[in-house]
Amino acid sequence: MPVQVSPNLPANVVEIGNEITQAKINEINSGTLATQTWVSTSYAPKASPTFTGTVTIPAGASISGYVPEAPNDGQQYARQSQSWAVVSGGGGGGLSQNQTYAIALAAIINSMTWNGSNWSGSILAETPYFSANKASYFKFFANNLYEFTPTWSGTSFSLSGSDDTSTYTSLSTDSFTVKWNGDNGGVPIV
DSSP, X not given: OOOOOOSSOOTTOOXXXXXXXXXXXXXXXXXOOOOHHHHHHHSOXXXXXXXXXXXXXXXXXXXXXXXXXXXXXXXXXXXXXXXXXXXXXXXXXXXXHHHHHHHHHHHTXXXXXXXXXXXEEEESOOOHHHHHHHHHHEEEEETTTEEEOOEEETTEEEOOSBOTTSOOBOOXXXXXXXXXXXXXXXXXXX
16 A cells, blocks of 8 residues: 655644655655565565565666676686686587687698609698798697608698607508697598
8 A cells, every 4th residue: 555645734843954854755646666566576575684586677777787797808718606707628629719710720621642752732722821820739639649840842741751849651552640839630541
């Protein structure tokens, strides 16, 4: 039941600095005052000290600042202990950026041929990123054991007869995958 304030001001009561005018009383009486029933059925309940109801955010309401955005730096984030934490690995079986790039590179290898003592071949095209980093990041991985750093001439490459540690001599029966910056893409080339 709404509460009404008497529109008649007592003439003999005046508090200096906090005067209530007739206009203020009329303003209070003309508005809708909340009843306990209206509040309890219109809003989610709060059981002290824990909020127990369902929150409904009105369309157009701003909730920014309540849960801050994750950093915008290209990494995946999840909430942990009331803050953002970088998502790493896990059971999802996802590929690293380097593995994904190695798979893409395996797809653009145009040819790879055994010439009797070593392997050579070519790729279909180069990107500026690949051109700038191929000498240090690109490796062939033989038989899932031995790394070979190719020698490049434009889009053509050759592998020396021995792996990077000179412990293995390449054979015509080798099976290769591509590694980029240490991560194996796992896609067979030859």
